[in-house]
Amino acid sequence: MAAELELSGVSHTFVSENGGTSVRALDGIDLRLAPGEFFSVIGPSGCGKSTLLEIVAGLTRASEGRVVFDGREVAGEVPDGVGMVFQEDASFPWLTVWDNVAFGLRRRGTGAAEIRRRVDYALRFVGLADFARHHPRQLSGGMRQRVCIARTLVLEPRLILLDEPFGALDQQTRLVMGEELLRLWRETGATVLLITHSLDEAAMLSERIGVMSARPGRFIATLSTGWPRERDSQVVNDPRFGALTGEMWTYLRAESLRSIGA
Amino acid sequence: MSRRFDGVLFTIALLLAWQVMARVVGSSGLSTPLATLGALERLFGRASFWQNVAATADAFALAVLFSLVGGLAIGLLLGLSRFAGDVFDPIVNAITAIPKITLYPVILLFFGLGMSAKVAFGTIHGIFPVIILTMNGVRNIRPVVRKAARVMRLTPLQTLRSVLLPAALPEIFSGMRIGVSLALLGTLVGELFASDRGVGFMLIQSVEHSDVPTVMALTLLLFVVAIAGGTIMLHIDRRLHQEG
């Protein structure tokens, strides 16, 4: 099940508590995602991409502008049907892998048999069925992220938000995890919004890429990849891949230099 | 702006609470802030008070000396030698699990009543934190720091002085800070049991004479001194940990 997402004129300013300087993080973001689309946002460090995601999720309320999800406005509260995966490891160390994945379902009051069915399926899907009784501390970083992905999958979200989910992993693991993400996307049919600072990741995974400027963030370009739905990490071999990353970098290089103050 | 005065407000609130409690409990239980200050003033005027303070200070100083020097030496030895550290680690932890007060009667039997018992009390309390934190501080120095010293071809003494000690300093200082506090505790308790001199002795005496204002005056004095000393040492501790 897919969801429609629309942002109009979204801006955000962080007001300092002690009367210090306030920071304008986002400046007039307009974005429209078709149902079932895979969209990546790429930009230099500190450009406000994470803030954008938190606003879409309803974790933060935008200072200006509107966010409409499935026809209803999102305003400071997380709407139903949203799943989120963070960069940091959010698996709960005191629960087994199985209980971690079942966590969200149990809060909803789903029946025990249904929970078992969905959790077992999700664990098989991410390849962790053998580790159901393990604790997160016994798993590698990549495996823990898969637990978090499974925990999101099990809730059958219509919109999946990912904030640099593979940021803590090494490059090769990232490519493999990217394939997992594509499978997840095809399996759920959900709309996906991914934040990344990796050119390769954006180029490989998305149908469209939004390039963000340095702070205050706004979209300076939108690229279309034109990949087929059934794809995996081997698209890195496609000649268009290099052209895409090259095009992104043309826009991003100046912004990155600006953001590090060069 | 109002946040600046929070500390003052809080102190006033505490004083008020004290005053109220003193009224409620009665003068045979608690004395009011004013009465306590009066007793304190009287104490300051007496020569015997200062002699007792000196007695406590002497014992305390010795206990601190033994705790710090002994603790540092043992801690360094256990920290620098992997083997010694491994052998003694569980032993030291088990000794920490023993409440030192259970050893008081033994100390009294060995040292008799008087100064040496007080110093012994203070030392057994103060030396262990120094040992443990020094040992851990040295053991936990990141391997890359030691490798860098070897690459620079420093002699063992140079390594110890210019690399290891500075690297472990924050933790060593924490151990010393705790050791000093506990040495004070031990010395005072020793005076309760084993002495006819000192601040702890004065405390016990005023309890026996039911001299409530003096009891509270001494308590207040010790409280303020301990908090002041503790806060200063904590400050230094925090600075060391920030730079480290």
Added chain:
Amino acid sequence: MSRVAATRWGLIVAMFAAVEICCRVGIISRLTMIPPSGMVVAAWHLMSVDTVRGDLLFTLTNTAAAIAIAVVTGFISGVVLNAVPRLRRVVDPLLAAYYAVPTFIFYPMLVAILGLNRAPLIAIGAVLGVVAMTVNTLTGLDRIPRVYLKTAKAMRMSRTSTVLLVQLPAATPHLVTGVKLAVSYSIVGTIAGEFILSVAGLGRAISLAYNNLDNNTMYGLLLILLVTVTLVNLAIYEWERAIHRRWGLR
């Protein structure tokens, strides 16, 4: 057995043997200390004496009460201070310097207020233990990874569910450390009180034996006290280590 373990046991056995020999030969006089073997024998006999068991029970129940009060009060005050940052800022320096204060100095005051019975013993134990629990509760609440709270919000969990199912479990390792320290300190406070006050309990019995120059009884009782208390401490230390390992902190 590894070289390390063998050396360790060797040292321990050698030390006990040395003490035993010194006592038996007379290097350490009987008036100062009885041989370790004598202590064990005395302890064994004493455990069958009713009054001794009664004293042990008295000491243990006081300690348990002190621990309970320290843990509960410490936890609640930690939660409150965490919820009221203004108050926390004011109280912070006091909390930090608390253990620099020889807390037993409040003892005479507590006796004056509560009377000469078991209440001041429990009170002093609790007073010694409470701040360790408060400080660790605060640390535990501070160190909850923010991503857990975001996850809970993203799952649309209610405030109560978030507290009970995410915040408390996440803070558990530190809460357990707080309990460990509260137990250690409360034990010290209660027993020290028994030595000083001599109301009842093992502390009093030991004091009496000391005053009567009855070294046999004194060392026997000391051994009982030492073993009991050390076992309690070691058990709690192990529990803390297990929890820290499970949470992946060690």
